[in-house]
Amino acid sequence: xxxxxxxxxxxxxxxxxxxxxxxxxxxxxxxxxxxxxxxxxxxxxxxxxxxxxxxxxxxxxxxxxxxxxxxxxxxxxxxxxxxxxxxxxxxxxxxxxxxxxxxxxxxxxxxxxxxxxxxxxxxxxxxxxxxxxxxxxxxxxxxxxxxxxxxxxxxxxxxxxxxxxxxxxxxxxxxxxxxxxxxxxxxxxxxxxxxxxxxxxxxxxxxxxxxx
Amino acid sequence: xxxxxxxxxxxxxxxxxxxxxxxxxxxxxxxxxxxxxxxxxxxxxxxxxxxxxxxxxxxxxxxxxxxxxxxxxxxxxxxxxxxxxxxxxxxxxxxxxxxxxxxxxxxxxxxxxxxxxxxxxxxxxxxxxxxxxxxxxxxxxxxxxxxxxxxxxxxxxxxxxxxxxxxxxxxxxxxxxxxxxxxxxxxxxxxxxxxxxxxxxxxxxxxxxxxx
DNA sequence: ATAAACTTGCTTGTCACTAACAAGTTATTT
DNA sequence: AAATAACTTGTTAGTGACAAGCAAGTTTAT
Numbered sequence: 001x002x003x004x005x006x007x008x009x010x011x012x013x014x015x016x017x018x019x020x021x022x023x024x025x026x027x028x029x030x031x032x033x034x035x036x037x038x039x040x041x042x043x044x045x046x047x048x049x050x051x052x053x054x055x056x057x058x059x060x061x062x063x064x065x066x067x068x069x070x071x072x073x074x075x076x077x078x079x080x081x082x083x084x085x086x087x088x089x090x091x092x093x094x095x096x097x098x099x100x101x102x103x104x105x106x107x108x109x110x111x112x113x114x115x116x117x118x119x120x121x122x123x124x125x126x127x128x129x130x131x132x133x134x135x136x137x138x139x140x141x142x143x144x145x146x147x148x149x150x151x152x153x154x155x156x157x158x159x160x161x162x163x164x165x166x167x168x169x170x171x172x173x174x175x176x177x178x179x180x181x182x183x184x185x186x187x188x189x190x191x192x193x194x195x196x197x198x199x200x201x202x203x204x205x206x207x208x209x210x211x212x
Numbered sequence: 213x214x215x216x217x218x219x220x221x222x223x224x225x226x227x228x229x230x231x232x233x234x235x236x237x238x239x240x241x242x243x244x245x246x247x248x249x250x251x252x253x254x255x256x257x258x259x260x261x262x263x264x265x266x267x268x269x270x271x272x273x274x275x276x277x278x279x280x281x282x283x284x285x286x287x288x289x290x291x292x293x294x295x296x297x298x299x300x301x302x303x304x305x306x307x308x309x310x311x312x313x314x315x316x317x318x319x320x321x322x323x324x325x326x327x328x329x330x331x332x333x334x335x336x337x338x339x340x341x342x343x344x345x346x347x348x349x350x351x352x353x354x355x356x357x358x359x360x361x362x363x364x365x366x367x368x369x370x371x372x373x374x375x376x377x378x379x380x381x382x383x384x385x386x387x388x389x390x391x392x393x394x395x396x397x398x399x400x401x402x403x404x405x406x407x408x409x410x411x412x413x414x415x416x417x418x419x420x421x422x423x424x
Numbered sequence: 425a426t427a428a429a430c431t432t433g434c435t436t437g438t439c440a441c442t443a444a445c446a447a448g449t450t451a452t453t454t
Numbered sequence: 455a456a457a458t459a460a461c462t463t464g465t466t467a468g469t470g471a472c473a474a475g476c477a478a479g480t481t482t483a484t
Contacts, residue, residue, distance in 0.1 A: 017432060017479060024433080040343030045469065056435045061471065063433085118342075125337030128399045130330075131252030139400045170412045177393025177409070184392050185385060187340045188351045197389070200382045208416050229452060229459060236460080257442065268462045273444060275460090 003029070003081045003116070021063075027053040028060055029074055036074075036122055037115045046070070068133035071123050075134060078120050079141045085109060094155030096162060096206060099175070102149070103205070106179060107198040110186075121187050124180075146172040153209070162209045175205065215241075215293045215328070233275075239265040240272055241286055248286075248331045253338060258282070280345035283335050287346060290332050291353045297321060306367030308374060308418060311387070314361070315417070318391060319410040322398075333399050336392075358384040365421070374421045387417065 031053040035044040046060040064070035089105045110117045127138035149172035156162030178201050186192045243265040247256040258272040276282035301317045322329045339350035361384040368374030390413050398404045
């Protein structure tokens with residue numbers, strides 16, 4: 001499920017129902033991402049999404065059911081696009097190498113697609129809210145990511161390149177916590193030096209893992 | 213500016229204007245904290261705050277000007293209460309000891325006042341939004357906290373107990389990032405083991421700092 | 425093959441609720 | 455008692471959500 005529209009997105013050509021729906025959803029998701037980046041959650045109204053994407057004011061509500069449903073869909077799409085990118089760069093590697101590649105890919109992705117990362121953190125931030133309907137969504141994604149990281153670490157331990165006294169699960173939490181915290185500060189503080197923070201984090205984290 | 217009301221908060225007694233205003237603000241802030249913990253940002257309406265705190269539906273708007281003004285006030289109050297607590301525990305210490313005390317105090321505070329920490333992270337989460345009016349508020353608080361942490365680290369370097377090749381500013385970012393990330397995961401994942409994550413973080417962070 | 429019957433996608437109408445402002449009322453101060 | 459500050463009530467534009475209707479696409483019967 002790619003995030004962008006097909007290259008030739010010509011209007012006024014016949015489509016099957018499935019294509020029509022997919023096209024409408026993608027266009028609305030893209031409109032919502034653009035709106036979230038400029039006018040935030042409050043400003044991203046269901047009416048504005050429908051109209052900005054070339055449909056009626058009612059379609060977003062009809063299609064996503066609710067504003068929370070829309071955000072849930074966006075998070076799923078963004079997570080999917082990120083997973084594809086990461087796996088492409090990883091190529092099945094594990095251990096220290098996987099950790100380093102993952103951190104590098106995180107930074108590169110944040111610099112290449114800041115509008116995606118920004119939306120991801122806007123929505124993750126909103127997911128903390130007790131009434132957030134897409135909290136399970138965010139929690140599940142993090143859970144899966146943590147388990148992936150833990151498996152890399154376990155692989156490194158098995159191969160002897162990562163210290164044996166490290167707990168993969170807890171360490172994956174530290175890994176993800178570090179990334180979340182760095183990105184959070186970046187989003188809030190306009191002059192935050194993201195590359196420097198990533199470099200520091202990578203150096204410290206790898207040094208902590210490495211077997212002596 | 214304490215977060216709670218004075219011990220004897222008797223009704224129907226004469227007050228000065230300043231007392232009246234302060235009492236109203238504190239009662240509304242407490243009502244808002246309770247509402248944020250249960251029904252979230254959307255559910256925390258200005259009408260509900262006024263009525264829950266024993267006033268009219270219009271007072272919250274009148275007093276805070278806007279919903280963002282209310283949240284800004286809450287963040288200022290929470291930050292103030294936290295700073296007092298931290299300085300009480302620190303007693304002017306710096307270096308490795310200060311870092312360890314600060315992390316311990318963070319955990320203890322989160323366990324003792326989860327409703328305060330929760331609101332802090334709900335609002336910090338909302339501060340990521342591009343349209344957030346209290347983003348400067350959150351950014352300033354983090355900035356000050358980072359500078360404080362950097363000064364502890366500098367003190368430790370001067371005394372030779374912290375490695376000299378460490379950059380205090382960048383390391384303070386890593387410190388705060390770690391804490392933010394841990395708390396974020398705790399807020400989103402109900403079964404997250406906060407004490408274990410704090411223990412891990414403290415061990416790794418201190419080991420990274422310590423001069424060999 | 426084609427047209428009617430049906431299904432699904434999309435639009436318009438409507439309603440309860442909210443933030444915000446303005447104007448009025450009550451409490452404190454001088 | 456006049457003036458000022460705190461608080462309340464009246465009102466409005468705008469939002470999310472739902473319901474009913476319309477149009478495009480798909481299936482089935484002849």
